[in-house]
Amino acid sequence: MKKFSQWVSSIAEAGREFLPLINRQDKKPTLSTLCHNLCTSKGEAMGTALAHEVVKNYLHLDNEGRIAFFHMLHNEFGADPKQILDCAEAFKNTPSRDTYRALYHAVESPRQRLFSRINMAPQGTATLIDLRRQLLPYLSEFPELTGIDYDLKNLMISWFNRGFLTLEQICWSTPAHILEKLIAYEAVHEMKGWGDLRRRLADDRRCFAFFHPALEDEPLIFVQVALVKGIAGNVQELLAEPNAEAIATFDNNDFDTAIFYSISNCQEGLKGISFGNFLIKQVVLELRNEFPQLKQFATLSPIPGFTKWLRKERADENSILIDSKAQQQLQLMDETEWANNQSSCEILQPLLTRLCAHYLHDAKSGKKPLDAVARFHLGNGAQIAHLNWMGDNSANGLKQSAGLLVNYEYQLNKVEMNHENYVNDDKVTVSAEIQKLLK
Structure with a gap:
C-alpha cells in the first residue's frame, strides 16, 4: 500500500498537465495568481497540482517575500465586512436555511478555503505548519495579520484532533532519523547526544509520541516516563546513569510509580493546539496495561515563572x-x-x-x-x-x-x-x- 504522501504526489503529478491551460495567459504567474486560481479550481487533480505549485513558490520566498505574502493573504483573502453585514441583516429579517448558509459562508474568510486547498499538496500540511511558525513572530509588529493566524489555528485544531493521531512507543529500535528528532526537540531537559538518549530509553524508562498521517516520521509531541519506587524529587538523580549493580538487579516489578518528567512539543507551528492532555491519559492506560502494579502517576515538573x-x-x-x-x-x-x-x-x-x-x-x-x-x-x-x-x-x-x-x-x-x-x-x-x- 502506498504511503499517504505518495498517493497525494501521484494526484499532483496527474494534474500538472492542466497547469499550462490555467496559466496560458500568464507564462510566469505570481504567487497571488496561483492562490486565486487554486481557490477557483474544481477538479481534484488540477487543484492538487496547483497547491503543489503554491507550496513550491512559497518555500522559495525570502524574509521580505514572506512578509509580502502574509499581507497579500490579509488584503486579498480576508472576509468582506460589507458582505457579512448584508448577510447578517438578511438573516435577521428572514431567518431561513438559505440566509443562514449565506451568512455562514460570508463569515468564513476565503483564506480558510485557500489553506484547505494548499493542504491537498504533497508536503502541504508541513508547509502550513511552517507558514504559521514563520507568521507568529510578525504578529506583534503587524497586528492586522492576526486574522491569518486565527484561520490557520482553527483549521489545525480540526486537522489534528485526537481521532487522527496515533500513539507510538519510542524505543532504541525506532528508526534513527526519528530518534535524532527527539534529541533536537527535547525542550525540558537537554539531551547532549546519543548517550543521554540511550539512558532515557532504558528498561526502566518509557517514551511515547503522537504522530499524524500527514507528517510521516515527524513527532508532534512526546513524553518521557521514569519507572521508580515512590515519588521522585530530583531530576539530576532521575537522569543519572544507574550503577552496574542497579542495572544487574533491575526487576520489572520493582517499582510502583510512573514519573512524567519531560513533555516536549515538537512543532512550533502548532503552538496553542493541545495534545498533551490526550497524550498523558493515553500513556497512563498503556503503562497500566504493561505494568498492573503501578499505583502512582505523577510528574516531576519545572516551575518556569x-x-x-x-x-x-x-x-x-x-x-x-x-x-x-x-x-x-x-x-x-x-x-x-x-x-x-x-x-x-x-x-x-x-x-x-x-x-x-x-x-x-x-x-x-x-x-x-x-x-x-x-x-x-x-x-x-x-x-x-x-x-x-x-x-x-x-x-x-x-x-x-x-x-x-x-x-x-x-x-x-x-x-x-x-x-x-x-x-x-x-x-x-x-x-x-x-x-x-x-x-
Whole structure:
C-alpha cells in the first residue's frame, strides 16, 4: 500500500498537465495568481497540482517575500465586512436555511478555503505548519495579520484532533532519523547526544509520541516516563546513569510509580493546539496495561515563572507575602553562589518553598494560574502534591525556579472531578502538604 504522501504526489503529478491551460495567459504567474486560481479550481487533480505549485513558490520566498505574502493573504483573502453585514441583516429579517448558509459562508474568510486547498499538496500540511511558525513572530509588529493566524489555528485544531493521531512507543529500535528528532526537540531537559538518549530509553524508562498521517516520521509531541519506587524529587538523580549493580538487579516489578518528567512539543507551528492532555491519559492506560502494579502517576515538573514572579513580589512594598524579615533573608539569593552555601539554603528553603506554594496556587493570569505548566496539569485533572527543594540544581533550574521542582499527582479516581472543578470553578486542587504551606 502506498504511503499517504505518495498517493497525494501521484494526484499532483496527474494534474500538472492542466497547469499550462490555467496559466496560458500568464507564462510566469505570481504567487497571488496561483492562490486565486487554486481557490477557483474544481477538479481534484488540477487543484492538487496547483497547491503543489503554491507550496513550491512559497518555500522559495525570502524574509521580505514572506512578509509580502502574509499581507497579500490579509488584503486579498480576508472576509468582506460589507458582505457579512448584508448577510447578517438578511438573516435577521428572514431567518431561513438559505440566509443562514449565506451568512455562514460570508463569515468564513476565503483564506480558510485557500489553506484547505494548499493542504491537498504533497508536503502541504508541513508547509502550513511552517507558514504559521514563520507568521507568529510578525504578529506583534503587524497586528492586522492576526486574522491569518486565527484561520490557520482553527483549521489545525480540526486537522489534528485526537481521532487522527496515533500513539507510538519510542524505543532504541525506532528508526534513527526519528530518534535524532527527539534529541533536537527535547525542550525540558537537554539531551547532549546519543548517550543521554540511550539512558532515557532504558528498561526502566518509557517514551511515547503522537504522530499524524500527514507528517510521516515527524513527532508532534512526546513524553518521557521514569519507572521508580515512590515519588521522585530530583531530576539530576532521575537522569543519572544507574550503577552496574542497579542495572544487574533491575526487576520489572520493582517499582510502583510512573514519573512524567519531560513533555516536549515538537512543532512550533502548532503552538496553542493541545495534545498533551490526550497524550498523558493515553500513556497512563498503556503503562497500566504493561505494568498492573503501578499505583502512582505523577510528574516531576519545572516551575518556569517562579523567580520572575518572586522578583516582582520582592519589589512590591505592599506585598502581603514578604515582610521585612523575609526581605532580608531573600537578599541571600543575590549572592552568586547562594545555592552552594549550606547556611543560606537552610534559611531560604522554608521561605522559598512557602512562597512557591503561593505562586502556584494564588498567582493568576485572569482566573487561571499564572504558571503555564500548572495550567496544563491542573487542567488535566492533576493536583499540586509536593514541592522539591533543589530538585533541579542546574543553572537553568536555579534561574527559573530557585532549584525547586513540583510533583503534580494524577490520582486516577479523582482526575475527572479535579478537571471539572478547575474548568468550571477555577479551583486549584492541592495536597494536605501544600495546604499547610498556604496557611
